[in-house]
Each structure stands twice: as C-alpha cells, then as structure tokens.
Amino acid sequence: MCYFVHIAVPREYAELVRAWPRDDLLATDCSVQPLLTQFPRHWAVFTVTDPSGHCSCDLHHVPKRFDEDRERAKYQAKGWSDAKIARAMAGRRPKETRHDRFVDRMAQLIRACGRAELCTVDGHGAEVPAFPRETLQLEAYLSASGAYPHSRIVAVVSDKPAG
Numbered sequence: 001m002c003y004f005v006h007i008a009v010p011r012e013y014a015e016l017v018r019a020w021p022r023d024d025l026l027a028t029d030c031s032v033q034p035l036l037t038q039f040p041r042h043w044a045v046f047t048v049t050d051p052s053g054h055c056s057c058d059l060h061h062v063p064k065r066f067d068e069d070r071e072r073a074k075y076q077a078k079g080w081s082d083a084k085i086a087r088a089m090a091g092r093r094p095k096e097t098r099h100d101r102f103v104d105r106m107a108q109l110i111r112a113c114g115r116a117e118l119c120t121v122d123g124h125g126a127e128v129p130a131f132p133r134e135t136l137q138l139e140a141y142l143s144a145s146g147a148y149p150h151s152r153i154v155a156v157v158s159d160k161p162a163g
Contacts, residue, residue, distance in 0.1 A: 002055035005048045006030050006039075006119045007106070013113040014044035020105055024098060025059075026051050032121070034128040038153055039117055050098065059102045060120045060150075068092075103146030110138050110158050119153045 007027075009017060017027045030036060030045040039045050049056050068089055075085045110116050121128060135155045136148060148154040 001122055003057050003060040004121050004123075005056035005059045005102075006032075006035060006045060006121065007048055008039040008043045008045045008117040009109060010040075010113055010115075011042055011044045013109065014046075016109055016112060017044070017046050023051055025049075025102060025105070026053050028053070032128060035119065035121065038119070038128070038131055043117075048102065056120070058098050099146065103142070106146065106156070107138060107142060110141075110156050115155055115157045117153055117155045118148055120148075120150050 007017070020027050026049045027046040028049075030047045032047075036045055047056075048059060050058065071092065072085055072089060075088060080088070106116060106118070119131060129151075132152045133155065134149060134152050135157060138156055138158050141148065141156045148156070
C-alpha cells in the first residue's frame, strides 16, 4: 500500500509550495474532500508526491540513517588506521534523498509562514477518518528527521514568529 503526504499552509503562502521544483517533488492541489475539511478553512492544501505523482512513500518513511560513529568504532576495533577509516567513511556517507529535500523545504516554508500542517493517508484517501491533531515545534520536527505521527494532522510551528 502506498502513502500520500498532504500539507496545508495559509493561502497567502501557497505560491511558495507551487514554486518547488517539479522534477523532485510534485505538489498538487489536494482534491480529497474528506481530508480538505480537516485543515483550516482558508488554507491551501497540497498532495506532495514523487515527480511522477505516484505516491509519497519516500517522503513519509524516514530513511535509515548511517551511524558514522558506530561504523568508525567497528573499523577501529579491527585495528584500521585513521586514514583508512576516513577513506572508508567518505565512501559510505549517504547522498541527500528526496526525503531530506522535503524536510528542508518544509522547514523553509514553516519559517516563512510560522506554521504548516502535515498529514499522511494510507492509499488514495477515498475514506478518511477524522484525524486527531497534534502540534510539534519546528526544532522537534527537524531533530526527528522530519518524522511525525501517522494517522493524525500535525501542525509544525516555528519557534520564532513569521516575518
């Protein structure tokens, strides 16, 4: 089953989302009526997917992170030199993912408008239950690598006022 990520922002900030590069993240106006009613009334609501519009699975699931300290300790235990370990680490560091870019864009958006709301739905969302709401500070969202609870609407708010 696929997941779909939906975001909502105050309508006056909708163009910031529409300006996202479409070759990386596709943000389209959300058309899932049962979901639209759960976001603030005068906000713009988007469905964010991969560029093909297929799904948002790589945006919803936080990729497994490379633990450099753990890997370094493993090589040290094998008696590797610092130079050899440094070369091994340089070759193993992960490249930036679409998920990373989504989290960065969300952070920029939240800093600009002060607040955005996110929700992930299983499937295409023909049947959407009334989701409970939760609020996260932007720093908590970022320290969790963009993870947020599933099956609820999460408002991510800036620690500093917009402006």
